[in-house]
Amino acid sequence: MVNLAELGTLTLDGAIEEAEPVLLAMAWELATSTWSGSVPVTLIGFGRSTADHNPDRFRHFTSVDEFSKADATPPSVVLSAEPFDVKQRECLAAVVAASTAASDGWRLDVSTKSTLIDDLGIEVEFQRLTVDQAEELVATLTAEVKAEQMPANDSPNVPAEPPSATGPELRLLGPVGLHNVDPTKVEGKKINRLTELAAFLLLHPGATAEEISRQLGTDTRPWSPATRQGYISRLRTWLGHDENGDLYLPNIEVNGGGYHLSKSMNSDWHRFRQLVGSGPNRDVSDRRARLEAALELVTGMPFSSIGPGRYAWNSWHQREMIDAIVDAAHMLAEICQQDGDLPAARRAILRGLLAEPVSELLYRDLLRVEHRAGNRTAVKDAAGKLADIAAALDVDLDEETATLVDTLLGSGEGRLTRHLHCTHPNTSR
Template sequence: MALRTLAHQLPVEGDAAELPPLRAARLGAREVPAPYPGLVTIGSTEAGDLLLLNLAQVPAVLLDGNPVHINEVCTSLALELGMSPWASDVEVVTIGFGEDLPQLLPTARIAHMRQATHALRDLNERLLEAHQMPETQHQPYLLLCASALDADVAWEFADVIDKAGTVPVTLVAPESTAAAHFPEAEVLNASLGEPQQLDYAGTEITVQRLEHAAYLQITTALKVSGQPAHPAEGPWQEVPDEPDSRQQPQRLAPEEPTAPTSDTATRPSPAEAADRSAEVFPALLAASADPAGLRLLPTAGVPAEAEEDPGTETTTAPTPAAPETDGGENSGEEGTAQEVEESEAHDLHAPEIRILGPVEVAGVDSTGHGPRIVRLAALLYFRPGRSANVLCAHMDPVSPWSASTLNARLQGLRRSLGSDPAGNPDVPRRSSGDDPYRLSPSVRCDWTRFLQLAERALPLGPAGLPDLERALALVRGRPFGGRPLPWAEPYRQEMITRIIDVTHTVATYRTPAGPHHDLSAARQAVATGLDVDDAAELLYRDWMRIEAVAGNRQGLHTAVTRVQQVNRALDCSLELATEQLVNDLLNGSSAAVRI
């Protein structure tokens, strides 16, 4: 880039610039900080050139116009600042929008705050930090506010920014209440789709906005790019395919009794299932007991997490070394159950980290520093052997922990987990400052148990249903809860994928007529999977097939309505397989079952 810029400044002779002779070039490992980290695209000129405004040089940029358009301008700025290669030292705070950006963007430059007063407090703390750590004074602090500020809060921002000294602080906010306190600020009309004057740059620009549909496309791509590849390996190759579209499920008469299954006693009862997920996808659970009483789901979103009494779930896990049996279908099923029970009895004393839902650790309080301690426990379990600096950064990418904070939380975790029967602490002490941080190998995790159950059961086909349903019973909601730290995102995506695999397998085996037919269990599996990922169209297709087999046309309409609502919210089209199945089941094509 530097050589291209140099060439552009050279005199042109003929058709090209006369370049000076170059003997060699040296690239060093030492990086030079970006000289203008606050540069960001504000719009485009009439000639089509992008115009970058150095936000670090202005105290405020105010936006007039429709609130939707103001939000789109702020979103455009936030995404570019969050990914720009020269903005690595910038702190960006979003207010009134961008709640999902801190988790989606890998650079960890963006913090979302629900209220402007929270951002004001954080700004004051940032200025105090800069006073105590002069080497951070050059790092810009940018506030992007899409909602109108209270007049008093706007005055406070103006007062603090005026006293920021050497720290570059900039506020981008609606003009309505802030203009009186920033009389010299540039004002741009966010709704104007034609050139307008930008006095600070001495030119006219068309303001850049990021429309909501484009924003959804970008965030969807970021979610996908953050997911690890999931090739079907080992037991996961045994996840069944969907039924062929020409072989739709055969309808059973509504009054036909459900055939008893040999593993009824080993799977969760419908009463337990209803108690655990009563507020998540209620149509699925209602259909289990009273299909005629179904109603279309409301358009409002469902709760992000289902609450569950921890006491209703078994909290022990098998050891990885449990042997497998070589017998037939029945012996494999019975042997698996026996291995699980033996391992559970052996590990009753060991602490367990639960991440298949809100993060929990038995013995750690949910108040005070408890939530930070359990997240630290999860980090140590999934990423053992890290240094103090790495752990501090992972625990708070925006404001990394200090070494003293880390040590204090480790002490709290050590006291909470205690020791094994031999007196060895479950959080071992380090013998030197160079030793890595880790947990005792005896500490367990529900995700490890989920994998053990699922991978042992999948090769058994329908005979593995008891363990598959035990695995799903461990799932309490979205892995790591509603707001995981960035380090946990790749693990979370892996977990969601595997949970969907197990859900689909259970639904596939429980839906058709036969010895394993149990529509209540199939519906409960789908409810669990959709609680984890309510956009998984594979599971909606499973749900539709369940209601088709049940002869429950209203339940089928409920499933179709829900998947359509989810896709409208995401501004996405249905998958072709979903469209085809809906058409077959609702329109009664020759390939479809008539219900």
């Protein structure tokens, strides 16, 4: 905890891609902490969506020049991804990216995991929040607000089927691909890049031009404006129009607020969420049918079969998809076991393991199913695979897993209980 008002200026030494996650974490700390509730905050050169989500607290400027020209800017805590002369501006305190100008405050190195604060004689590790994580945070909080505003007895009418059976569809729950489009309409060597661009826009609605350039390029060589616009134009042409004559990738002037794919653009991930997101009041048979339909969309680990160095922005989304698939497979397996349908339970578990081959939760489900089926050999095989996974990853398995194997096979019968120490109780997966 730093008293910014007393310190005055905090300068972050490091490249912008190293400083921005630190600035974003600071912004969200200021936005959510009760002690800073009355402090106005100005963001410069980063965090537009963060500011838009907190309009009562935050002001956003794209550059120092725009900030300097603003009329009657009230004194505030300024977080800037661009260097500027703090002394020329009236502000409560400032945290700025590195510059060559001397600073009366602290200079902290953000290029390493931890940094030494000479004035205090301690080493600290900064909180960091990536752009993708901040976008996910905004989306989650926005969804929560909408859910709170919806009457308790009013559930959204979510279609179980895609908007169009013939329009373009992104497949992300397995090998990535863009389906129902004509591959001959674009250069073959650009298909992978265009598919990644489509996936990025689908999962980051409202992305700015700068975000696209940074995320689809590399840290050292982001896409130039010409490269970015060329790919966007090619993707717009490739996707074409929906049945109403509207573009699947509208011009930014039409939709405003960044780049969006049309609501009629389909994906297996959106269909999956529609199917598993039904309310708890649905009867068990309907719930089972929807979960089965959702798992049919899973063809492997999400975002698999992508080229090296691509989709560097997707780790957050991939983890979310994997967790959702594991949860759906576990839930369906339990429903099928309650129905006495062990083959269906087994199919659900194996489909989930396509997405997460090392899920202990699903392996425990499989152990129980094979035990109920009287298939002791399959129980020993599943326990052996768990032992292989633990050895390959050099990890300890859950105490619950070891206890289950002991119960089903007898103490010391499986390789899992003979050779592995299990020291992680109460782990969910």
